[in-house]
Amino acid sequence: MKFGETVIPAEEFLAEGHSFCIGCGEALALRLACKALGKDVIIANATGCIEICTSPLPLTSWRVPWIHTLFENTAAVISGIEAGLKILTKKSKMPERNIKCVAIAGDGGTSDIGIQALSGAFERNHNFLYICFDNEAYMNTGIQRSSATPYGASTTTAPAGKFSIGQVTRKKNMAAIAAAHNIPYVATACPSYRFDLMKKVRKAAAVKGPAYVHILAPCPTGWRYGTDLTIKIGQLAVQTGIFPLYEIENGRYILNADPPRLKPVAEYLKLQGRYRHLRDEDIEKIQKMVNEDYAKLKEMAAAFPL
Amino acid sequence: MPCESYNDGSGGGAMNQRVALEGSHAVAEAVRMADVDVISAYPITPQTHIPERLAEMVANGELNAAYIPVESEHSALSTCLGAAAVGARTFTATAGQGLELMHEVVYIASSMRYPVVMAVCNRALSAPLNVWGDHSDAMAVRDTGWIQVFCQNGQEAFDLTLWAFRVGEDPKVLFPVMVHLDGFTLSHVTEPVILPEQSDVDRFLPKFQYPFALDPDRPMTHGAFGPPDIYSETKLAQEVAFRKSKEVILRGWQEFGDIFHRYYRPVEEYKTENAETLLLTMGAFTETAKVVIDERKDKGEAVGLISLRLWRPFPFEEFRQSVRGAKVLIVLDRCISFGRGGPVFAEIRSALYDEEPRPKVVGLIGGLGGRDLSEEDFDYIITRGREIAEKGSDRMLETVNIR
Amino acid sequence: MVDKLSWKDLEVGNIIRAAGNASIRKTGDWRTEKPILDKEKCVKCALCWICCPDAAIKPSESGYYESDLYYCKGCGICASVCPAKAITMVAEEEQ
Numbered sequence: 193m194k195f196g197e198t199v200i201p202a203e204e205f206l207a208e209g210h211s212f213c214i215g216c217g218e219a220l221a222l223r224l225a226c227k228a229l230g231k232d233v234i235i236a237n238a239t240g241c242i243e244i245c246t247s248p249l250p251l252t253s254w255r256v257p258w259i260h261t262l263f264e265n266t267a268a269v270i271s272g273i274e275a276g277l278k279i280l281t282k283k284s285k286m287p288e289r290n291i292k293c294v295a296i297a298g299d300g301g302t303s304d305i306g307i308q309a310l311s312g313a314f315e316r317n318h319n320f321l322y323i324c325f326d327n328e329a330y331m332n333t334g335i336q337r338s339s340a341t342p343y344g345a346s347t348t349t350a351p352a353g354k355f356s357i358g359q360v361t362r363k364k365n366m367a368a369i370a371a372a373h374n375i376p377y378v379a380t381a382c383p384s385y386r387f388d389l390m391k392k393v394r395k396a397a398a399v400k401g402p403a404y405v406h407i408l409a410p411c412p413t414g415w416r417y418g419t420d421l422t423i424k425i426g427q428l429a430v431q432t433g434i435f436p437l438y439e440i441e442n443g444r445y446i447l448n449a450d451p452p453r454l455k456p457v458a459e460y461l462k463l464q465g466r467y468r469h470l471r472d473e474d475i476e477k478i479q480k481m482v483n484e485d486y487a488k489l490k491e492m493a494a495a496f497p498l
Numbered sequence: 499m500p501c502e503s504y505n506d507g508s509g510g511g512a513m514n515q516r517v518a519l520e521g522s523h524a525v526a527e528a529v530r531m532a533d534v535d536v537i538s539a540y541p542i543t544p545q546t547h548i549p550e551r552l553a554e555m556v557a558n559g560e561l562n563a564a565y566i567p568v569e570s571e572h573s574a575l576s577t578c579l580g581a582a583a584v585g586a587r588t589f590t591a592t593a594g595q596g597l598e599l600m601h602e603v604v605y606i607a608s609s610m611r612y613p614v615v616m617a618v619c620n621r622a623l624s625a626p627l628n629v630w631g632d633h634s635d636a637m638a639v640r641d642t643g644w645i646q647v648f649c650q651n652g653q654e655a656f657d658l659t660l661w662a663f664r665v666g667e668d669p670k671v672l673f674p675v676m677v678h679l680d681g682f683t684l685s686h687v688t689e690p691v692i693l694p695e696q697s698d699v700d701r702f703l704p705k706f707q708y709p710f711a712l713d714p715d716r717p718m719t720h721g722a723f724g725p726p727d728i729y730s731e732t733k734l735a736q737e738v739a740f741r742k743s744k745e746v747i748l749r750g751w752q753e754f755g756d757i758f759h760r761y762y763r764p765v766e767e768y769k770t771e772n773a774e775t776l777l778l779t780m781g782a783f784t785e786t787a788k789v790v791i792d793e794r795k796d797k798g799e800a801v802g803l804i805s806l807r808l809w810r811p812f813p814f815e816e817f818r819q820s821v822r823g824a825k826v827l828i829v830l831d832r833c834i835s836f837g838r839g840g841p842v843f844a845e846i847r848s849a850l851y852d853e854e855p856r857p858k859v860v861g862l863i864g865g866l867g868g869r870d871l872s873e874e875d876f877d878y879i880i881t882r883g884r885e886i887a888e889k890g891s892d893r894m895l896e897t898v899n900i901r
Numbered sequence: 902m903v904d905k906l907s908w909k910d911l912e913v914g915n916i917i918r919a920a921g922n923a924s925i926r927k928t929g930d931w932r933t934e935k936p937i938l939d940k941e942k943c944v945k946c947a948l949c950w951i952c953c954p955d956a957a958i959k960p961s962e963s964g965y966y967e968s969d970l971y972y973c974k975g976c977g978i979c980a981s982v983c984p985a986k987a988i989t990m991v992a993e994e995e996q
Contacts (some may be wrong), residue, residue, distance in 0.1 A: 206954045208972040212954060219954035233713045236580060249728050249915055250903065251923040252719035252992030257712035259583055260721035261576065261606050268573035271566060272538065272580025272588075273712065279535045279564040280586055285705070287978055291714060309576070313570030386951055412976075420977030420990070423952060466959030583916055610912035710916045719917040725902045732915050735908040 197233075198461040199259065201227050203301040210253040212245045215419025217410035217426060219245070220327045220381040222275030222296075225323060225407070228393035231256055233292045234277075236270040238301030242325060257277050257394045264305035267313035268324060273371040292321060299326040299340035300367040303364045314373035314402045321396050321403045324366060335414045339364040342434070344478055345466045347414075352469035370404035371440045377403040378440040383410075388437060388448065391447065408435045416465025428460040433486040438493065445492040457482050507576020507767075519691040522547035524652045525591070525617045525677070527691075528659035530561045532701045535586035535706075543597040543629040544681040545619040548781065549591060575614070582612035583720055585711040587663065590614065593681055593801035594628075597635045606641030607674040609736060610721060613666035613706075614674040616644075617659060618845035619685040619783065622867035628775030631681030633832035637841045643740055645747065646810040647784040648781045650766075651691035655679050657760060660699065665750040667706045670744040678809075680782040680866060684869075689784075694758050697798030702757045709775030736857075745812055764813035765820045766805040769795055775826045775884055776857065778846060780806045782828065782856040783871055788869040790876040801880060812845065818853055827857040830898075832865040839863070839895060860886040864898035875899050893897040928955065932975025934990040936968050942987035949979035949988060 207224035212219035216272060218241055237243045246253035247260060261269055280286040280327040295313075296369045297306055302324040304454045329347045330336040336346040345360035347412045366376055370378045377399045381389040389407065396403035410425045412418065417425060429435040433454040461467040470478070519527065529537070530854060537556070539549040555561040564581075571592050578588040592600065597618055620636050622628040633826045636646070645665060649655045655677070657757050662675035674747050679685050694745030710718055724732050747764070753763030768788055770776060779787050784805040791803045804820050804827075806813075821827055827850075843861030850856040861885050865871045871879075875898050886896060909976075912918065936949075943965055950958045950966045957972035958979060980988040 200951065202960070206926040207967070208956045209924040209925070210955070211927035211928070214931060214974040215978055216954050220952060220978075221786050223954065223956060224951070231717075234714070243721060246923070247722035247917075248923070249720055249722040250911075250917060251731070252917045252919070253921060254719050255921040257714055257715055257717045258719050259578055259580070259712060260723075261610065262602060265573060265576035268568065268576035269580035269583075270566070271573075272582075272586075273584050274538065274580075275535050275538075275564040275577070276581035276584040276586035276588075280584065283535065283562055285535070286585070289714075293572065302727055307976070308569060309573050310574055312973040315567065316568070353977065383952075391568070400724035405561045409677075418977075419975075420981045422954075423976055423982050424985070432512045439905070608912070710912075710914065716918075717920045719920075721916065722915060722917055724915065725903075728906065728911075730906040731906060732911055735915075736912045738908065739913070 200377065201230065202430055203227070205231065205255045206246065207253040207255055211248070212241065213413045215422050216360045217383055217422045218242065218327055220422070221389065221407045221409050223385060224386055224390050225365050225393045228254070228390040229292065229294060229397055232290055233257070233294050234273055235259070236266050236295045238266040238271060238297035238306060240298035240301055242296060243300070244332050256360040263301050265309050266295045266297045266301060266306055269284070270320045271313045271316065271318045274320050291486065293319065294397070295320060295322045297324060298331070299324060299328060300330045300338045303339045303366050307402060311373065314370065314375050317401055319400055321399070322406065323393070324404070324406045325409045326406060327409040327414060329414050331411055331414045343481060344470055346469060347466070347482055357474060358364040359468065367404070367406050367440065371443060373402070374443065375402040375404060376442055380406045380408070380435065380437055380438065382408045382426045382430055382435060384423045385430065385437065392439065414466065417463050421476055425460070425463060427462070431455045432457045432460045433482050434460060436486060438489065444498070445489070447489065447493040450490070454486065511688065514695065515693045516690055518688050518692060519877040520547060520686055520688050521623070521652045521655045521679050522686065523551050523617070523658040523693070524691045525659050525679070526555065527693060528553035529589050530555050531696060532587065532660055532663050532703055534563050536564045536566065536578065536581035536588045537590070538568050538574045538581070538588070539590045539592070540574045540596060541748045542570055542571070542593050543623060544685045545591045545593040545596070546618070550621070550625045562784045569601040572603055575600040575607060575616070577611065579607060579612050581602070582614055582708065583712050585706065586709040587667070587706045588614045588829045589592055589616070589617070591617040592599070593619040594623055594635045597639060598623060601639070604639055604642045604644065611672040612674060613652055613672055615659065615662040615666055615677065616674065617677045617679065619681045620678050621681040628867040629681070631683050631795055632866045632868070635793065636678050637833045637835065639676070640810065640841070643736060644810065645673050645743060647677055648809055649677060649679045649684060650782060650784045650805060651684065653678045653683065654758070656691050656693070657758070658752065661750050661754050662702065664703050664753070665743070665746050669707070669709060669748045671746045673740060673743055678781065683870070698757050702753060741811055747808065762807060763816065764808035765816040766807055768803040768805065769819045770802035770804065770820060772800055773824055774800040775828065775880065776802050776804050776821060776824045776825060777880060777883070778804045778806065778829045780809070781804060781844065783865060784872060785833070785872060787876050790880065792875050794880065812849065814849055816861070817849055821850065821857050824857040826884055826887040827859045828879060829859060829861040830879060831861060831863045834863055834866070834895070858887040860896070862896045862898050864900060866900070871899060927971055929973050932973060933993050934975040934977065935970060935973060935976045936977070936979050936988045936992050937973070937991050938965065938967070939987045939989070940965055942985045944985050946984060948982050948984065951980045952978050954978065
């Protein structure tokens with residue numbers, strides 16, 4: 193199926209009948225990423241929403257080779273898969289194959305418990321694609337905070353309360369951390385911008401070396417919004433500058449969409465129950481933070497004029 | 499066949515070399531000759547000489563393998579799992595704290611049936627930090643479902659590493675294998691080791707053909723999660739398969755002996771005929787103990803020694819057979835299981851509970867954190883062991899060479 | 902179905918050979934609303950098909966994209982993205 197220049201395969205590499213929540217943004221992002229990747233992949237998956245919703249023994253939703261071991265070692269497992277395939281081919285123990293090694297993890301399995309293994313895999317320069325599906329908390333275990341939870345969001349382990357605004361720290365910038373390893377390609381994506389997401393996943397998969405794609409995954413259950421708003425929420429995340437879409441190619445920042453005026457963050461925050469407790473001054477504070485971060489991003493992009 | 503492990507004296511193949519090798523380097527030679535595909539290890543004393551020698555071999559083209567310098571032990575074993583899942587022959591090595599750090603991955607390797615081979619240079623567990631040898635790291639992984647053997651000397655370090663690949667990768671087994679060698683007292687001790695011909699190794703060790711390799715042409719799912727309605731069945735299946743691996747363990751040793759002329763058995767019986775008192779040891783201390791057994795036997799004492807080579811799956815049959823007729827069995831532990839005593843001692847007692855008659859089993863603990871046990875100490879162990887068997891003990895813990 | 906399996910029925914390492922066998926699960930049981938397509942308005946743009954997290958909208962011979970009610974969880978994303986407003990979510994009848 194062609195949409196302009198984008199070809200979207202009809203094949204579903206993720207079988208229907210999975211148990212993602214109703215309206216899950218992560219499920220959509222994963223489905224699109226799988227279509228972008230095609231069948232010649234081996235996927236290593238961290239413990240998390242994706243793993244649980246797709247693999248209840250004796251059933252599996254996966255129509256591509258897939259392995260799950262633990263929570264924090266996805267990058268290490270994919271390193272072994274990549275090195276294994278490479279050496280077996282080199283030693284003529286298997287024929288030359290075009291198989292892309294892909295690691296999939298959530299924000300917890302990436303920016304918290306998984307960051308060590310990820311850093312090591314980047315440093316060793318394995319040829320692999322790492323996709324972080326970021327629903328901004330440990331959603332599968334019941335909405336506990338992660339270092340990807342944004343400032344002011346309420347989670348069960350950093351809940352809003354009489355003496356707390358919820359998350360008191362700012363979201364870890366995994367894209368910058370990935371880029372700091374001098375890897376060839378880093379990108380942010382959102383399933384609300386489906387063709388952009390698929391293009392980036394394809395581009396990242398084509399890199400001969402480490403590549404990192406950070407996908408925002410709106411979560412109706414954890415962010416507390418009506419299930420039909422997933423696409424709209426993802427759009428607002430981008431349009432408010434809260435989750436800008438950009439690429440970092442060999443250290444060079446490219447802002448993919450730079451609207452002349454960003455929508456006010458309130459439009460995005462007010463749709464979600466996890467921000468319901470915010471007062472006007474909190475929203476103002478968040479607006480300032482977003483403005484700051486966005487300005488910094490624009491500076492980085494400006495440093496590398498096209 | 500004689501009851502102890504033996505060398506048939508034929509000297510093996512004409513081209514066998516007899517070289518002086520450190521225990522660690524003996525392991526590395528076995529890995530090289532086994533043509534391992536992926537090595538992923540994180541350095542930790544006293545294992546470092548293994549990855550160092552392997553890295554050197556790879557750098558010089560003596561070993562055609564991917565050497566992955568991972569950033570922690572947890573990643574070391576995880577990387578091996580990924581490599582094994584695509585059909586690569588994998589090896590890693592660790593010790594002490596490293597084995598603890600990878601602890602959850604150790605269970606995974608067995609439960610997911612990846613035949614990784616891991617050498618463990620047994621090291622004391624912190625705190626306090628101690629890089630020297632004892633068995634506390636090994637005892638912490640008893641229940642993880644790995645086939646486990648303890649080496650007495652450099653030759654065994656080489657032989658059992660080679661054998662480990664043969665057994666672990668066998669399609670009827672598909673379990674990971676741990677080869678334990680005492681930190682420093684074996685890993686860093688240079689001994690004569692007979693290296694076989696490569697052609698004999700190739701005869702002994704078939705190519706690894708992992709039947710469930712991750713492959714886009716036959717997409718499979720590895721590591722689905724197991725809710726309560728199925729988890730118990732998965733564990734029962736694992737235990738049944740694990741116990742069955744004993745057949746291949748024994749066959750592997752038989753085949754090894756037929757080609758290399760050194761026959762190994764799960765339990766080594768050393769001068770146990772007519773022995774009333776038996777000493778049980780594991781690992782390198784066995785050799786020191788044997789010297790004391792020899793001396794006492796020369797003086798006419800009815801003593802003998804059992805060395806437990808196969809630790810898991812526990813060799814119930816061979817062990818019970820080996821102690822038949824003895825009145826006293828003295829178990830030496832190189833580890834304290836806090837609140838309980840010697841872990842091997844407890845398992846040995848349990849293994850003999852239903853036997854009628856059975857020896858009186860007593861236990862002593864020593865050799866912790868690199869504290870050596872000399873011949874005098876083994877003399878004490880035997881003497882004190884007999885005393886306890888006769889008169890009982892009012893001490894909380896029986897120890898040797900602990901002030 | 903699972904409680905009929907014994908330990909002997911499991912594969913080595915609990916691997917699953919049947920790719921995608923989870924597709925027997927009728928997630929359509931989850932929904933409280935279902936999408937109704939107005940074919941008069943539909944422009945066959947396929948956006949509903951692309952945006953369905955459950956792949957529960959399928960292309961058909963006629964060129965329209967039909968909901969697969971076996972799987973459809975009734976999230977309403979298809980209705981929200983349809984540029985022609987051709988999809989409406991209606992309450993699932995009480996059984």
